[in-house]
Amino acid sequence: MTRRSSSVTIRDVARQAGVSVATVSRFINRNAPVSAEVAERLNQVMTELRYVPHAAARNLASRKTRVIGLLLNNLHNDFFVPLLNGVEAVVRKKEYNLIVATYHANSRNAMPPPIGPHNTDGLLVFSDGLIDEDLANLTTSGFPMVLVHRTSPPNLGIPSVTVENIEITHQLVEHLIQVHGKRRILFMRGPLHQEDSVRREMGYKSALAANGIPFDEKLVLNGEFERDIAFQVLNDFLSNGKHVAFDAVFTGDDDAAIGVMKALHEHKYRIPEDVAVIGFDDLGFAPFLNPPLTTVRAPTESVGKIATERLFELLENQASNGAVVLPTEIIFRRSCGCPA
């Protein structure tokens, strides 16, 4: 019994204004001149009739959707707020719409990606649900994409926007070692194949190596960059009476650092005296955790903004490839042992 009121169409406007639909269309899209008097008449009629162009009809005829898609693994991290904010701001400015969808490696067998060429003009890909093969297919069919926190597979040259991970992590972990004398540093890593996590692990390992500390598999836990999971795995780890000793935790991201801190608290460890904690991202709450979190400032909102801008460059055929790597910066606070 849906009675979505027979909406007013471009023909109604045309008739009412005494012009052809083509003229109305041209006026709406401003892609061909229209005489001043007709323009005025159309303006009047359109507001009078409360005419709103029907998106689907438009999309079908013009073969574009005016929608861009953001594909995420999930929505389990406060990290996404600044990212979304950056993305949405430029999408809005361009008068496009934004579809947000989640899709991850495990979804892949069950269903095709919820967004793609059939319902968007381009994709911001921050998901491991699209494997390299998918990216290759999409690229060869000319579908615009920008990778976010992930770099292009070789030879595809898909533009990407990421942040500097390895060197900064190396420095931060080395700080833990050299300044605070930590030597048993647990790494709470993220999703196994997520590039940030992988690269942060590289930085972690290279800092250990550079300081003569052997890498110990047992000091790596899988926190998935999720607060609750990080809590869970560290809690399990600590609840096991004979777990290996450790004196610091490098958590791959700030949100998971909360889970880490929670587990440490519950097991009566003092931060940073017993166990130092460092994170990554510098989310808004980081300075106000107890203790304030030493972390790496990642320009997440800029990542969203720049990635989206590059996607629009692609849409406008301004060739734009190459990998943008935004700089990061260590923010020293108390959780690593530094003074306030």
Add this chain to the structure above:
Amino acid sequence: MTRRSSSVTIRDVARQAGVSVATVSRFINRNAPVSAEVAERLNQVMTELRYVPHAAARNLASRKTRVIGLLLNNLHNDFFVPLLNGVEAVVRKKEYNLIVATYHANSRNAMPPPIGPHNTDGLLVFSDGLIDEDLANLTTSGFPMVLVHRTSPPNLGIPSVTVENIEITHQLVEHLIQVHGKRRILFMRGPLHQEDSVRREMGYKSALAANGIPFDEKLVLNGEFERDIAFQVLNDFLSNGKHVAFDAVFTGDDDAAIGVMKALHEHKYRIPEDVAVIGFDDLGFAPFLNPPLTTVRAPTESVGKIATERLFELLENQASNGAVVLPTEIIFRRSCGCPA
């Protein structure tokens, strides 16, 4: 030079499988029986041709978009992560898409709402950009909507999902007064016409009244439920040498509470000894702020989930109106003065 490879259409599939397009359509939508052998053939052909139905064509013909929209004032609050997560989960389960857009009262003059009947099948409205008149128009045209953290204008009967604000705020503020002896409680409110903010202010005032404390206009600041703005206004307030005295801050939401704490810190106030702080929402980081934040737990993810489910009820014509108010609960932590 866009060459979005001439995508394969339903006609290609039909030809290849030796059936009519109608049959293919029926098979895809499973809305009419198709013989087993044809079904199998179609399955084969469709995967072979990598056929994906063109969304716009579908939308146009079927007069539905399979998209629902979430309209927000902005994306400046960590609060939106659980909300989005709840919404997205049910949207995905229903195999719909989700458009996220921002629109607020000030946008209203500049442009029409970015989402509405022209590009979605229904709206989750968490925005003051749509005024009561807009809601009335949309409702009379039969457009499905569910209000989030906002109740229906009188006589419209738009379903809504909110959380209990007044009573719980009354209790919490009263706790500050009766247990911790606070009497000069500053209220960092949210957007002026946002219902949560208004109702929390009502609870705040009724608690003052019930305890014989006069309401003081000067103790109300406009933090807009935004971290940075809350910091800014409180910082300005404190920087004014002759500001009125206060011994507590009730911040309308946790994210802004971070800004409040930051300003207090910078001005050397001790929390809670000099100034107690309480928030609202119980965001993930709240237990780990310094000091841990006393706040009200709001089931934000559930709000998103339930609101979206109700919207789908509407889409499926299962009449669903009335206002759902989810219960809230005070979480006592140290920032109000309670012991750890």
Add this chain to the structure above:
DNA sequence: TGAAATAATGTAAACGGTTACAGTAAACGG
């Protein structure tokens, strides 16, 4: 001044699906 460019508009064919209508063959019911 006449040919060519430009401005303003209209006509009608797409765009890629859905679905009302119609038809045929097989199964059913009394």
Add this chain to the structure above:
DNA sequence: CCGTTTACTGTAACCGTTTACATTATTTCA
């Protein structure tokens, strides 16, 4: 055994725009 349902399929109109092509009137300028 025959009228009626049911299962399956096809034809073609339609959804509401955009845009290629065509037309006419007006400028431009060599």
